[in-house]
Amino acid sequence: MKTRHLSIYIHIPFCERKCPFCDFLSYSPCQTVQSHAEYTAELCKEIAARGQQVTGYTVNTVFFGGGTPSFIDAKYIAKLLEAVRESFSVAPDAEISIECNPNSLTREKLAVYKAAGINRVSIGVQSFKNKTLQVLGRVHNVKQAKNAIKLAREFFENLSIDLIHSVPRCKTKIPRRFLKLIHHVSAYCLTSDKYVSVADGKSIKEQQWIEKVLCKHDIQKYEVSNFARPGFECKHNLNYWQCGQWLGFGTGAESHFNEPWSGSDRIMLGLRMAKGVPFELVVHKKDEVDCMVTLGLLRYARNDTEAEYVACTQKGFLILNQILCKLTADD
Secondary structure, three states: OOOEEEEEEEEEOEOOOOOOOOOOOOEOOOOOOOOHHHHHHHHHHHHHHHHOOOOOEEEEEEEEEEOOHHHOOHHHHHHHHHHHHHHOEEEEEEEEEEEEOHHHOOHHHHHHHHHHOOOEEEEEEEOOOHHHHHHOOOOOOHHHHHHHHHHHHHHOOEEEEEEEEOOOOOOOOOOHHHHOOOOEEEEEEOOOOOOOOOOHHHHHHHHHHHHHHHHHOOOEEEEOOEEEOOOOOOHHHHHHHOOOOEEEEOOOOOOEOOOOOOHHHHHHHHOOEOOOEEHHHOHHHHHHHHHHHHOOOEEEEEOOOOOEEEEEOHHHHOOHHHHHHHHHOOO
16 A cells, blocks of 8 residues: 655744744734643644544654744653654654744754754744844844854754845845755745835846855755755655645644645646646646747756656746746636
């Protein structure tokens, strides 16, 4: 019988302070009415109850997101991971990730994370310039970000950072020596109605510059905003983009389990990836695809099984939303 894979997402909604650009559900201490201990206890109950309903699946990835998971005591993260293992079949080599902020990441927490079985850390650096961090409303500075990277690298090989580019009146900077310590980068364009947008041309130049710098350090683009060294792609997020199954636990978390995926969903998520989507998904739009291939926005490709794929070019990624609108219209 073929193994059925499952991902688990656990949402920790607590933050030291809510960032103005953040659209994720989170609460600062002054907004929180539930203690971290109470929240953890309720989550453990939710995990146990769901585990009794789900059989025949192996958990390949677990992801602690937020909010700021590193804001709460590490013992609660360990307790939640223990609850997952007690209620689900977790693969021995499962990717287990946690999001952290530089100002709340400590040696003690990292030691607890490692002992609990976490093997991937994602640090919300956002910028290596203090001015940009101030504009973004972050509670850490560049020195704390650099120290967090060096400290995390002492415990974990699989290390990722988040960056935000196209911030008004700010320039993007990436210290090359720190790229040697990092295996994965998520680089997002700032999109928020709380900021005046930069010109499209400036945003495109910043994005292309980031891609060029990362590529020179063998950190390759594998998704529209994500880059990794070979073998260090985020397996959890790949499961989303490949239309897999996942269970979400915690305030605001969503699941997609035993539900069908539409053709539009598969196109929308699959074209985010550098490998693209099987041609059969867009064969009904062949005229549009051929036109975009001629314009240099899409390309035909083959994967390891020699099946024909359609993928975005670098030029196409810059207008991905417009391409998706064309290929999913009337589906």
